[in-house]
Amino acid sequence: MSLSTLKRNEIKDNFKNKEYDIVIIGGGITGAGVALDASQRGMKVALVEMQDFAQGTSSRSTKLVHGGLRYLKQLQVGVVAETGRERAIVYENGPHVTTPEWMLLPMHKGGTFGKFSTSIGLAMYDRLAGVKKSERKKMLSKKETLAKEPLVKKDGLKGGGYYVEYRTDDARLTIEVLKRAAEKGADILNYTKSMNFTYDDKEKVNGIQVTDMITDEPYTIHAKKVINASGPWVDEVRSADYSKNNKQLRLTKGVHIVIDQSKFPLQQAVYFDTEKDGRMIFAIPREEKAYIGTTDTFYNNDKTSPLPTQEDRDYLIDAVNYMFPGLDIEDKDIESSWAGVRPLILEEGKDPSEISRKDEIWEGKSGLLTIAGGKLTGYRHMAKGIVDLVSKRLQQEYKLKFKPCETKELKISGGDVGGSANYEQFVKEKTAEGEEYNLDHKTAEDIVRRYGSNADTLYQIAYTAQYQNSGLPIEIYAELVYGIQNEMVYKPTDFLIRRTGMLYFDIEDVKKYKDAVIDVMSQLLNYDAEQRALYVEELNEAIEEATHGNNQPAEK
Structure with missing residues (x-):
């Protein structure tokens, strides 16, 4: 089965x-990872998502598959290694x-990181995380630091650390995992909400x-x-089951803002401490923009559409102006923004940034299995843990036997490029093929880099x-069309936010082409007049939220 909108009824x-x-309940990165692991082992797998895939936390992160340097500071050595x-x-x-994205860690007098502690910390990080030789840390002088990023605050600058993180497109990562799971036989559907559980005569979930x-x-x-893999909705889903345990989530919110490079000409990703509270945040260049984040505050409001408040925006603007003086960034310079909710496991008395990002598996008397907590980076390992347990239970209760986990070396959809070492050569060759289809070089290369x-x-x-x-550029x-036929795009927001990221990183093109996008989708998906009007309204609301999310009251 493919992940095609045209096969919804099938x-x-x-x-x-x-x-x-x-x-599986939940189509974020955790549920996607579980679907791929289980289908790869030969299990018959179904997955439902009440919204679009990755519409919750999995499209609202800092878009980094990172190795957890911040956890080293908290002495969580095992987390860093994993x-x-x-x-x-x-x-x-x-x-x-x-x-791979080289990250600059500027060191200032009186700042969070000193030269010695940074050197030792990054060396430990390299060792624990198994960083390959070409990507191991470098220590930079003040002059070398400014050569990497001239905008960094010069006053009190002592030098910098230089190390590698991995930038990702979180929503596309989720989609590619789901597509491979579908290729392995999983039946997967978005806009399908789990309402209640059914039980057999022994009160076991069936x-x-x-x-x-x-x-x-x-x-x-x-x-x-x-399997309940519903992220921030884990507690709501479990509440429908009679065997809920006393564990629960504590939600925190992270906000990011996007600024055009003409106003913030960032040439190097920077990980820096804020003046206000010493928290570490990122500033990362992407597609002629720079995005900055994240905040970390407790959150109790609407999980479906978390929004930045003015306080969130001010916090990030102040942080940018402190570390990059002379830019004079103002609220009006923010082109777009997004907010995401982190589903953390409750630890009483801890501040948001202190709560562990660990994951746990909860098994109820009814047999319901819940995977809670965790991070984007660890999705595959989390999936292995819960599918190992499911495999054991299916063998004990039904005498079924399945293959072991093989996802460690299983390419996700689009990943058959001959390995990471061959990737740039693959891009070069495949781009040349694209030009034979009468595409210009940039369009062909953009397609290869997004779709592999x-x-x-x-x-x-x-x-x-x-x-x-169609009124649309060819790309x-x-x-x-590809998104509808292969990635279960059903609404304009699915395409413009989670399949392409255009709403965050190319808001002007969204405004320019949104009517043409809706026209094509109406034709291909046979929207009726009511549907079309509803989806137009949803898209306009999403544009308004991305550009004016600051009109929200502060959270209590």
Whole structure:
């Protein structure tokens, strides 16, 4: 089964008529990882997501698969070692969505990091995280630090540390994992909400009752085991089960802002401490923009659409102006912003930044399995842990036997590029092929870098399509058609936010082409007048939230 919007009804029929080994609630990176691991082992897998895939936390992060340097500061040595190992695996299995990014750590007199402690810390980090030789830390003089990033505050500057993190497109990473899971046999559907559990005569969970959020149709999915991987909604999902334990989540919010390079000409990613509270935040260049984040505050409001407050924006602006004096960034310079909710496991009495990002598996008397907490970087390892347990339970209770986990070396969709070491050569060769489809060099290269080994399919769409009548540039048209046919794009927001990131990093093109995008989608997906009006309104609200999220009251 593919991840095609055009096969929604076929997937629904499977849901209604099959009994699965597992059904997964949640289509963020955690649920996606579980679906891939389980389907790769030969399990019959169903996955439902009440919104679009990655619409919650998994499209609202700092967009880094990072090795956890901040955890070294908290002496969480094991976490640093594990995230370092997992970071390398994520990169190797999908270099088209994960890119090494050298990070500058400026050191100032009286700042968080001193020269000696930074050198020792980064050396330990390299060792624990298993960093390869070419990416090990370097210590820079004041002159070398300013050569890397001339905008950094010169007053009190002593030098800098230089180390590698991995930048990713979090939503696209999630989609590529889900696509590979679908190729391995998983049945996967977005806009399908789990409402209640079903039970056998021994009061063991044996399925879920769901509602199609597009048609309002209710139906039941039968499965031997149910996995709750719903991120910030973990507690709500568990509340429908009689065997809920006394564990619970503590949600925190992280906000990011985007500024055009014409106002903030950042040439180097920087990890720096804030003047206000000494927290560390990132400033990262991307696609002619710079994005800055993140905040870390407790959050109790709407999880579906968390929004930045003016206080959040001011915090980040103040941090930028402190570390990069002379820019005089103002609120009006923010082009777009996003906010995400972190589902952390409650630890009483701790500040948001002190709460561990650990993950835990909770198993109820009903047999319901919940995976809670964790980080983007560790999604594969988290999935392995819970699928190991499911495999054990299915063997104990049903005498079923499955293969061991093989995701360590399993490429995600688009990742068949001959390995990370060959990636740039792959891009060069595949870009040249794109030019044979009458695409200009930049368009072809952009497609390769976003879609990896799936680029051929987009080339064919671009070559054969009558895009000239769509009012869209050829690249956007090809991505849109591909998204509908292969990535379960159903609404304009799915495409403009989570498949392309345009709403955050190219807001002007969103405004310019949104009507044409909606016209093409209306044609291909047969929207009725009511649907079209609803999706237009949703998109306009998303644009307003991204550009004017500061009109929100402060959280209590």
